[in-house]
Amino acid sequence: MRPLTRPDPDAPCILGIFAHPDDESFMVGGTLAHYASQGVYTAILCATKGEAGEIADPSLATRETLGQVRAGELRRAARVLGVRAVRFLGELDGQAATWNVERLRSLMVQAIRQLRPWAVVTFPPGGTTRHPDHMAVSRLATEAFHWxxxxxxxxxxxxxxxxxxxARRLFYGHPPSSVGLERVLARLAKLGxxxxxxxxxxxGLALPEETDIHVVMDVSATVDVKLRALLCHRTQMPAEGFVRALPPEALPVVLGTEFFQQVWPVPAPGVQLGGLLDGLP
Ligand SMILES: [Zn+2]
Structure with missing residues (x-):
């Protein structure tokens, strides 16, 4: 893996660790864009190139080329989000059971030691969607954070x-709670x-109400950037899929809030932060 260096290694930095191209934009695209716009150095590690994914349009890729195409899509999305560095960790999509976890974790540890991020963001243990790749990345990234x-x-x-x-803080990015989802659906219904x-x-993805959410990021200011990043993942965006079918007025409702649980250090009960880096150093 090419070394990760940044101009001022002591300045604020956020590292996202994900499994497939597009995870970054769906999960935390608005937050990454927000911090990049504030001058925070942001970077992404991606365990796979997503070579087992859908091919929304057969003119875009073949089964053989999909990994390379999706890697390019992630690099484009990262540029849109203002993410400064992307590294692929070389495992195969959908094959978490056969991943070389020792190698993968050592690359994550190496990246953290090179980049010296203030905050690390990854999947929750359930992987949000119960995808085995997401669940493996959650476990390995959490270990790497401490190791x-x-x-x-x-x-x-x-x-x-x-x-x-x-690193100062570890976060899991979450979908909305079931109550939060109902609120989103009610607002959409109001828009017709x-x-x-x-x-x-x-x-099925809604978060159990008892999960502690410590940061609710209002990313309505960067929701257009998030959408543009999502649309870079062209092989994953069929015309009938919800992203491309979304009417403009629905965008801030559906994509405009991102939820985080701070898992290290565990905040005192009831503590809410205004952002991932609030109160640091
Ligand atoms: Zn994924």
Whole structure:
């Protein structure tokens, strides 16, 4: 993996760790765009190139070329979001059971030690969609977050000049709660937009109410950027899919809020933050 370096290694930085191209835009696209627009250095690690995904339009890719095409789509989406660096970690889409987890975790630890991010964002343990790749990335990224600070983990990286590094915060990005989803559906219904498809697509993903959400990011200011990034993932965007079928007035409703749980350090009960980096350093 090409080293990750940034101009000022002590300045604010957010690292997102995901499984497939498009996870970044769906989950946290508005938040990444928001922080990039504030001058925060943002970067993405992606475990796979998404080579097992859909091909929305056969003129865009073949089964053989899909990985390369989707890698290009992620690089374009990252540019739209203002993300400064993207690294693919070389595992195969849909094959989490056969991933070389030791190698993958050491690359994540190496990236954290090189980049020195203030905050790391990844999937929750259930992977949001129960996708085994997402669940594996959640587990490995969580371990890597802690292991990066521990000099006994991957000591050869330290011999090669890296230092142990404790990132300040670890977040899981979440979908809305079931109550939050009902609120979104009610607002869509008020706009005269049919909600059955949304209920179908997202009803099963809604977050249990008891999950602590510490940051609710209003990303309505960057929702257009988020949509443009999503649309870079052309192979994943069939015309009948919800993103392309979304009427403009529905955009801020559906895409304009992103939810985060701070899993390290665990905040005191009832604490709410205004953003991922609020109150730091
Ligand atoms: Zn995914």
């Amino acid at each position: 990066a600070a521990d000099p006994s983990r991957y000591p050869w990286q330290l011999v090669r000049g890296l230092a142990p590094f404790q 937009i049919p909600t059955e498809k949304f209920r179908e697509d997202f009803g």
